[in-house]
Amino acid sequence: MANSPEMRASDVDRDRVAAILREHTAQGRITMEEFNERLEELYKSKTYGELARLTADLPDVDLRHRQVAKPDPAPAAVRGGMHPGMRAAWGAWAAASGINWVIWLIVSVASTHVIYPWPLWVMGPWGVILLMSTVFGDSRRR
Template sequence: MANSPEMRASDADRDRVAAILREHTAQGRITMDEFNERLESLYSSKTYGELAKLTADLPDVDLRNRPAKVSPAALPDSRMHPGMRAAWGAWATASGINWVIWLIVSVTSGDLVYPWPLWVMGPWGVILLISTVLGGNRHQRHR
């Protein structure tokens, strides 16, 4: 039995449309602002007709047969686990902020202050380095 536009939609129907909207956002068809607007409308929608209006201007997406992702081996920096890349990014950001604070204090005091950011970035960096080297590609072996 076909779903008529007046029939009430379920939470599962709304979740399916949300997944379709996420895929269209990932593919660049809609912006994040449009995605957020449509998502607000989505969760206030009550019928299949209201759900259909949210994706009427978008092509059909088969979420089961999505385009193949680029092989991790094809990307030079993708050998590192995403969590480890995020940890290195956090380390670099915190280190940079500490060095900027150190520089501001040194310039405003008129004298070079002891380089205390080394105590922040040193131990943290050593732990990250050891984790990166010894951790290797453990996540790829378990696949």
């Protein structure tokens, strides 16, 4: 039996029209303001005819066959890159090490003799831990 415009619509029918309106908003056919107005009218609608008026000026959209963004098949490690978190950790290590060496250099020059290279104790253990994490760490995202 065909749905006549006077027949009462169900919540499932309203949800289907809401999904269609969301898709048209995502594609740029209607603005967010229009989407909100239509959504408000949608949930006030009682019949198929009222639902049909909400999408009458829009082309048909088949939600079952809509294009989905393809996921990136290769993780960052396979592409030759480094995980962004690991890259940030190495950047922090390099910045802290650089600052410590500059402080050591200024103190050595100001005291007119070379003092013990204490920045090695800052950058050494931290660098070893980072190196182990980079080499043996899990390349998958958790």
